[in-house]
Amino acid sequence: MHKYRTHTCSEITKKNTGETIKLSGWIHRKRDHGNLLFFDLRDHFGLTQCVIENSNKFFKIAEKIKPESVVCVSGLVVNRSKETINKNLFTGEIEIKVSSFEILSESNDLPMPVFGEQNYPEETRLKYRFLDLRRKEMHDNIILRSKVISYVRNKMISEGFLEFQTPILTASSPEGARDFLVPSRMHHGKFYALPQAPQQFKQMVMISGFDKYFQIAPCFRDEDGRADRSPGEHYQLDIEMSFVEQQDVFNAVEPIFYKLFTEFGKGKTVSKTPFKRIDYKTSMLKYGTDKPDLRNPIEIFDVTEVMKRDDCKLEIFKKVIEKGGVVRAIPAPNTSTKPRSFFDGYNNWAKEEGAKGLGYILFEKNKDKLIGKGPLGKFFSEQAINELAKICKIKESDAVFFSSDQVKEVERISGIVREKLGKELNLINSKKFEFCWIVDYPMYQYNEKEKKIDFSHNPFSMPQIDLNDFDKSDPLSIKAYQYDLVCNGHEISSGAIRNHLPDLMYKVFSKVGYSKDQVNKKFEGMIKALSYGAPPHGGMAPGIDRIVMLLADTDNIREITMFPMNQQAEDLLMGAPSRPDEHQLKELNIKVLEKKK
């Protein structure tokens, strides 16, 4: 007989009745009747109930042993009597009559129980992650993560993609997030950087002639954590393809996502392919964000023209429009009978969010006539009200909120109002995965703070413009072959067709203030690589963690990460980051300055 087990804790059923078997696992739960003791033995696979009587020489030991100790038991498989069958357990029709009981590893008193579904403090969970991971929900999440990764890997390989590793110790690159630096021992004063993404490497792979590449790639960025963003590191399904246009990338990726979410989405419906494509500008107008939750049926409408009309007497809005602002309407379906406090609540909330305020009109039908009520209703003529209703596809019993300010601010506010309305009015169908592509991102954006033009996304993206027309164009009007994949309001991936033309690259960078020499210096390898025959190429990099979060239906990334750091980017289990020894520092020629108070 095997030293530890003949079976796992989730495979013995009636068909094994009468066999003598051996199991190893953790003591999950004990039910001590004094002269008769039940305990559930747990391993990765499941639970099996074991029973031991006081006549047994191991009874006293079994009675004493603490939960989560690891034991090896052997015994006879016996059928349970009809009344004592546990239908919730796969092994619930049988139990093991213990004949031998060996302690393999004893547990101390637990800082947090494994059994039960109570919530525990984050700090304790992280400090005792190995206990937390034994709990069913966490265990299942991590298994899901593993399955998602291997599913994706198999799909990619079967689609002809090759998996390559790229360096972890690499060079710091300008633009982007803060880098993690690693001091070089051999080169005094020099540092490696951990890759924020294998961006340049994956392009090199294409230039090296490999055609289709993917990698489950660790990415390191020194940013602060959020509920859906681990501080420090995350994983991307990094993809790159040669001789492709945007549509080819979509065609390659869509079926994989459709199948992945159908397979692991717990029965939720998934958008049929091809996924909806929304250009950036439209998305900002209709949804107030570039990651719209399309489960939310509310759409935002521009009503600036209506507000300009002479039969609309709202002077506040007119003034904003004169200063170059806009007015957008956010319909709130079936709310016209809500109490005034509902609308005032939104107004106050919007002010807390930094808005100047939210006006609103309630619509009502009075003898076939649509009339506008609420504080702003009286400022509109009948015609103006009807025009509003037409633009916003309003029906009686609806209301609309108005946001008025400069475009960017209006987009932001209307976007969060739309989101809040969707949630609070229960308009969001949680049984769906709604995918869409956001396309045609602007290449540049204006940085108000530094009063200069910046890249809005990836500087290596291909602009949607000819080299010869570049200088004639307003940079802020130039779009890029740059796209995001969005699901249920989460940005799951961004990607782009890359700029493989050095001359165009110099132009692109010149607009944000890089000279040709600077580009040559900062991107030496890249420019060199593009100068010896580079295939047109593009790809994307879906975030593995966010995908698993969506599939596991959790709203915190730590729930699907095996060993996450806390918000202060500390690993409480391993004690990272830690102070190096003096001799380590000396070897690296590094001196730590004490923090000034």
Added chain:
RNA sequence: GGGGGUGUAGCUCAGUUGGUUAGAGCGAUCGCCUGUCACGCGAUAGGUCGCGGGUUCGAGUCCCGUCACUCCCGCCA
């Protein structure tokens, strides 16, 4: 770097307008219990009320500071 929330027994939480000895459930320990599966019953132990200062006759409760965790803003090409 900034803003919000939380911090009372190992864990989850209660604790009134400031008022005597800070409670409950789970867990732990001990005892009883042969059919439980969140087993049951009884008892016991367990507290710097995050920490420091202040107001007050009196502070878990009010004020100031500080620390930890968390959520958000900044940051995330």
